[in-house]
Amino acid sequence: MTTIETGNSLHRSQRLLDALSHKVHQHLGMDFSGARQAELIKRLTGLAQARAHSDVDSWLTELAFADWNANRIQTLVPAFSVGETYFRRDADAFDWLVEHHLKPLLARRRGEGQRHLRLWSAACCTGEEAYGLLFLIDDLLGAERDGWTVELLGTDISEDFLAQARTGIYGRNAFRGDDDAYRQRYFEPHGSRWRVRAAWRGRIRFARFNLADGRQACPMPGADLVLCRNVLMYFSAARASSALRRLLAGMDQDGLLMLTSVEAGIATQAGLNGRLAGSNYALSKQAATVAQRSRIAQPRTTSRLNAVAPPAPRRPVSARTLQPKAAIPVPRENLEDRAGSKPADPLALAEQALAAGQPRTAREALRSYLESADLASALRHRACLLVARSWANEQNIEAAREYLQLALATGVNSPEAYWLQALLEQQCGNSQATLKALQKALYLNPGFILAYFLQARLFKAERRMPASRKALQVCRQLLTERNDDYLVPHSDGMSAAQLLRLCEQLQDEGTE
Helix, strand or coil, X not given: CEECCCCCCCEECHHHHHHXXXXXXXXXXXXXXXXXXXXXXXXXXXXXXXXXXXXXXXXXXXXXHCCCCHHHHHHHHHHCCCCCCCCCCCHHHHHHHHHHHHHHHHHHHHHHCCCEEEEXXXXXXXXXXXXXXXXXXXXXHHHHHHHCEEEEEEEECCHHHHHHHHHCEECHHHCCCCCHHHHHHHEEEECCEEEECCCCCCCCEEEECCCCCCCCCCCCXXXXXXXXXXXXXXXXXXXXXXXXXXXXXXXXXXXXXXXXXXXXXXXXXXXXXXXXXXXXXXXXXXXXXXXXXXXXXXXXXXXCCCCCCCCCCCCCCCHHHXXXXXXXXXXXXXXXXXXXXXXXXXXXXXXXXXXXCCHHHHHHHHHHHHCCCCCCHHHHHHHHHHHHHHHHHCCCHHXXXXXHHHHHHCCCCCXXXXXXXXXXXXXXXXXXXXXXXXXXXXXXXXXXXXHHHHHHHHHHHCCCHHHHHHHHHHHHHHHHCCCCCCECCCCCCCEHHXXXXXXXXXXXXXXX
C-alpha cells in the first residue's frame, strides 16, 4: 500500500493511483504520474468533499476503474480547471497580432474579394478572450464591418465556463488596471457587474470541445486565427504536441496559431518553430521543424520553456517562471528526518512543494515558521518570498504582492524578489514599474540573463531602440559564454541555444 496525504490520511493502493493518473491523462491530457499522484489525490478528494460524497474511498475506486464518458468528465473538470482570465490580457501580443497578421490578412481578402474571417478562441474559459477578439475585429473593420462575414468560435471543456461566457456578464475581477474607458465602450451596467452591450451579444458561438481528445473533429476547419493560450502548459508533452499538430492541420493556409511565450517550449519540443509575437508566440501553418535548423541544439530536457517572463507557468504568473523544476516533494511525515534527530527545513519543504505544483502545501509548511519572533531577516525574507510565489501560482496578484512587500520589508534585497515583482507588474500591464524592478534585479545580479531579455522586449515596445539593443546585446553576450544546452536560470528549462534564437528573432523584428 502507498500512503498519499489527503488531509485525512487516507491510504491508496499504487494500482488505484496509477489507474486514476492514467484516466486523467487519457481524457484530460494532464500528467499526474509519479510524484504528482499526491496532487491528483488532493484535487479529487477536494472535489469529493465539495460534492459531499460520504465515502471518498469508494468514489475514488469507482472513478479509477469505470468508463469515463462526456458527462463524467464534465463532473471532474472543476478539479482541474483554473478559470482565471480577464479582458485585455497580454495587450502587446494583440497589438502584434493586429500589425503582423490581421491587417495584412484583411488587405489580402479585400483584394481577392473574399470578405470573410474564421476566428477560434480555443480554451476560451469564461469568454473574455473571445469577446476581446470580437471587439478588436470590429474596430479593425470599422464602417465596412457589415460587408464582412465574421465567424467567431469560443470553445472550452467546461460547460460551467461556457454558460457564463454566453451570458456576457462579468464582475470586477475580469477587468484589470485602467479599464474604465474600455468597459464604458463595450459594456453596460448590470447590477453590481457589467454586461457586454447588445451590439456584440450573440455574435460568438460557444461550444464544448476537449483539446486533449484526438478523436474529436476540428470544430472550425480553415480558421484564419486560433488562440490557444494558457492551456497546453497543463498537458503532458505528448498530448500537447498532438494537440498542436491537430490545431495547425485544421487552420487555413494563411492561418496563425497563438500560444503564450510559456508554451513556446512545447512547440520547440514538438519540432515546431515559430516566432515571438509580443509577449506571446506564433506558429504558422507551415511551422518548420527545429531539427531542420542546425543552429539550434536539440534540448536535453523535456520541461517546457518560458520564453520570457509574462504570466502563467504551471499556474499563471507561476513559480515555474521563477525556478526550475525540483525534486519530488517531501511527504509530511518526513518533517523529521529518517534518524529522527531534527526537523526537516521548512524552507526546503516549501521549495519542493512549489516545484511540484502544490502551493497550499508550501504555505502550510511556512505558516508556523513565519510566526517565529526571532527568525533571522534573511530567513524571513526567503519564507515571505516563497509564500508570494505560491500565491502567484494561483493568480492571486494581491496576495502575492502583499507577501512580496513583507519580504522586501525585511531589509534584505534579492534579485529573485525583484524578478517576481517585475513579473507581477508586467501581469498588471505596468511597464514602467516592471522596468524599475528589472533594474533592481540586474543591479543585484548583473548576470541575470532572462532579466536582460525581458528588459530588451519592454524597451522595444516603448520604441526605446538604443536601450533595447543594448539590453539584447548583453543578453546575447552572456548566452554565448555558455554551452548550447546550458539551462537559463528562472526559465523552466530553456536552453541557452533556445533563448539565443529568441534574441535573434527579437533583433530581426527591430530591423523590419
